[in-house]
Amino acid sequence: MSGVKIIKIAPEDDGIRLNRWFLREYPSLTLGRLQKLLRTKQIKVDGKKAETATRLIAGQELRLPPLDEQKAQPKEDVLKQHDIDYILSMVIYKDNNIIVLNKPSGLAVQGGTGTTRHIDGLLEALKFEKAEKPKLVHRIDKDTSGILLLARNRKFADILTKAFREHTLQKTYLALVRGCPDAFEGVIKAPLEKVGERMEIVADGQKALTEYKVLDNAGKKYALVEAKPLTGRTHQIRVHLESIRTPILGDSKYFGRERFRLSEVADKLYLHAYKLDLSAIYNKNFVIKADLPRHFADACRFLGLEIEK
Numbered sequence: 001m002s003g004v005k006i007i008k009i010a011p012e013d014d015g016i017r018l019n020r021w022f023l024r025e026y027p028s029l030t031l032g033r034l035q036k037l038l039r040t041k042q043i044k045v046d047g048k049k050a051e052t053a054t055r056l057i058a059g060q061e062l063r064l065p066p067l068d069e070q071k072a073q074p075k076e077d078v079l080k081q082h083d084i085d086y087i088l089s090m091v092i093y094k095d096n097n098i099i100v101l102n103k104p105s106g107l108a109v110q111g112g113t114g115t116t117r118h119i120d121g122l123l124e125a126l127k128f129e130k131a132e133k134p135k136l137v138h139r140i141d142k143d144t145s146g147i148l149l150l151a152r153n154r155k156f157a158d159i160l161t162k163a164f165r166e167h168t169l170q171k172t173y174l175a176l177v178r179g180c181p182d183a184f185e186g187v188i189k190a191p192l193e194k195v196g197e198r199m200e201i202v203a204d205g206q207k208a209l210t211e212y213k214v215l216d217n218a219g220k221k222y223a224l225v226e227a228k229p230l231t232g233r234t235h236q237i238r239v240h241l242e243s244i245r246t247p248i249l250g251d252s253k254y255f256g257r258e259r260f261r262l263s264e265v266a267d268k269l270y271l272h273a274y275k276l277d278l279s280a281i282y283n284k285n286f287v288i289k290a291d292l293p294r295h296f297a298d299a300c301r302f303l304g305l306e307i308e309k
Contacts, residue, residue, distance in 0.1 A: 003066030012132070012153030014058035018050055026067055037065060079125055087122040093288055097156040098149060099126055099134050100276070102290040105145040105268050109136065119148065126150065138164045141235070143250070145293045146173070146273025163281060164232070170277040173227045173237055174215075174292070174307065176270035176299055177246040178255070180223040185213040188240040192233045198253060199235045201243055208233045210240040216305040222249075224305040226274075237271065249299070264302055266295035 013021060022034055031052070037043045038050055044063040045054060056062070093100040101119070103109070108118040123133040134150035137160040151157035163169045193205035209230040217223040223246065227237045238254045241247060247255035250269040272293065278286045292300070292307075300306070 005064045005067075007062045007064060009056045009058050009060045009062060010131075011058045012130075012155065013056055014155060015158075016056050016154060017052070018045070018054045018056055019052040021056060021062075029067065079122065083117075083122055084125040087119070087125045091126070092147075092290060094128070097152055098160070098278075099152060100288050100290075101148040101150065103140065103145060103148045103273075105143050105293055105295070108142040109139045109148065115142075123150070137161050140273055141269075141271075143269035144173075144271045144273060145269075145296065146290045147171075147276045147288065148273070149276065159281065167230065167232060168280045170275075171229060171273060172275035172277075173229070174272045174274045174296070175225045175227055175237060175241060175248045176296065176303075176305070177223050177225055177241055177248055178221070179246040180217045180220050181212070181214055181225070181244055181246050187211050187230075188244060190240060190243055192236060192239060194234070199233065199239050201239065206233055207231055208236050208240070210237055212241070215307055218303045218305060222303050222305070224300060224307065265299040268295050270296055270299060272296055 019031070019034065022029055034043075035052060038052065041049050042065040044050060045056065046060050047063070087101075090101040090103060091099060092102045103119065108115045110120045111118045120136060123136075127133050130152055132153075134152050135154075135157045137149055137151050137157055140146065140148060149160060151160050160169075188210045190201045190208060191203065191205035192199050192208045193202040194200075195202070211228040211230055213226045215224045215226050225241065225246070227241065229236050235254070238248055238251055242251075242254045248269065248271050249255070249265075250267060251271070272290070274290060274292075276288050278288065291297075
């Protein structure tokens with residue numbers, strides 16, 4: 001048949017369901033039309049009849065009848081150059097499977113009510129040599145700066161999503177807090193539950209553990225704290241540090257107007273996703289660090305605090 005195409009399944013599409021592949025490549029092709037083409041054997045995988053739920057394997061050959069009229073029209077590049085430059089400036093690591101960003105404070109990861117500029121909307125600029133844009137596999141708060149990990153193919157998206165869900169990737173945050181913990185290191189064990197618009201410590205809430213260590217302090221007034229969440233609850237570090245009477249500077253939700261008392265530094269949240277240990281994924285020692293944003297580094301200098309002494 002004239003116009004028949006033979007497409008080899010790419011490595012990054014290994015395991016994808018056939019109907020999902022068509023939804024991405026031919027979004028205007030209806031499910032009913034796809035099912036008819038499969039039923040009449042006009043679409044085949046390695047020469048054999050296939051179903052919508054058939055999972056494709058890298059290297060297989062997919063036979064397609066003429067579908068050019070169903071192919072999605074190329075999208076116009078809606079990103080402005082300054083947006084492209086902005087997201088590219090955040091890239092601190094890239095290989096064939098992942099991209100790591102150092103996200104600035106104040107930029108949301110995904111859109112929402114009143115949020116028009118966010119990481120998800122800028123991912124088209126991070127395709128590089130790939131056909132698809134990278135995928136979000138976790139989130140950090142809009143006002144938290146630091147490491148954000150992206151997957152460049154479906155296989156790694158699944159691997160990383162599972163790793164975050166099972167907490168096999170060690171995340172380390174830096175927080176600039178008001179006050180100094182009585183114990184310079186320890187584990188905060190306080191179950192959390194959402195109450196209204198806030199996360200609160202509730203006796204029968206979800207288990208939440210945060211390991212912390214004071215890296216430096218300015219007497220009892222301020223401290224630079226390293227925090228490692230051992231569970232993944234919303235706003236966990238923010239609530240836990242507030243619970244030991246050392247709230248994070250700039251945190252209006254869990255600190256209130258106290259955040260404005262240090263007028264010499266920027267009015268931003270001083271919580272930074274500093275390190276991510278990917279050793280379990282790469283089967284070797286592999287830790288990525290993200291430099292402190294300017295407002296955080298300036299505040300540490302003003303207070304005479306150092307990450308490493």
